[in-house]
Amino acid sequence: MDTTLNKSMKSHEVITPTDLINHWQGHRGLTRRTIEAFPEEAFFKHTIGGMRPFSEMIMELLGIAGPGIKEIATGKSAPLNEHFEHGNKKAKILELWDEATKEIDTYWAQIKPEQFQQNIKIFGQYEGTVYSSIFYFIDNEIHHRGQGYVYLRSLGIEPPAFYER
């Protein structure tokens, strides 16, 4: 396929793979700043209405993001793991977050453009397309981060600006 056609195709896409990873990594930067905004003890213990502490929501996101993109890129499925050793240290969670950021970038570069519309059973159990799985990863992060914002407000702490990425 010649370059002219490729350019023409690109200009008619809703969002390119590069746009999408930049969009997500922008969100991930905001989630990182949300983690940073929590006092250490509240991050692991503060809850509202019987929900999980924000640290447990973040571990869910850690279990999904890197491993999910790795599975999409490599085709190798592994069961979902949402538990990580952290010793009640926010710094450990931030370290895992930064490792995931690199892992996502590494494996994202290996996803072929034609894969996004293909079917997948992610983590061996969730059926959808590759794009719908990735959108789920992002949407789920936004959803839980929004909950983290309420936790922060209830602690009298101003969350980072939602629109800054």
Add this chain to the structure above:
Amino acid sequence: MDTTLNKSMKSHEVITPTDLINHWQGHRGLTRRTIEAFPEEAFFKHTIGGMRPFSEMIMELLGIAGPGIKEIATGKSAPLNEHFEHGNKKAKILELWDEATKEIDTYWAQIKPEQFQQNIKIFGQYEGTVYSSIFYFIDNEIHHRGQGYVYLRSLGIEPPAFYER
């Protein structure tokens, strides 16, 4: 351009315009069920940590969604309006929500595929691309709905399942 080529192009897109509107309307259905889950008084009055009641977040979403897609489709800009007459009736908000759903579908059909990557200054003030504006509309809805989930949990009410669209 012949049909074979069009098919080939489509199969290489991350997400098509139709996929994206279906994705969003799926989210909008979930947000509607979240509104329904609130007791009427709590919808207009319950708050945590000095935040807005869920009704005010929903009015923000109402001000963005229909008018935003209308502006993208028609090129006619209008200032953001986040206030609607509701008389403290959830039914009125749900009626406005359903009107917005139809308005979004109507104007979505008028958006040309090549527009998504074009620049826009939405509501006369927010610069970005058409796709980044639409993603903002969706992400902002997920963000505030996640906050609504915490409000519901703090009231002892189970929110609708996040993964059901």
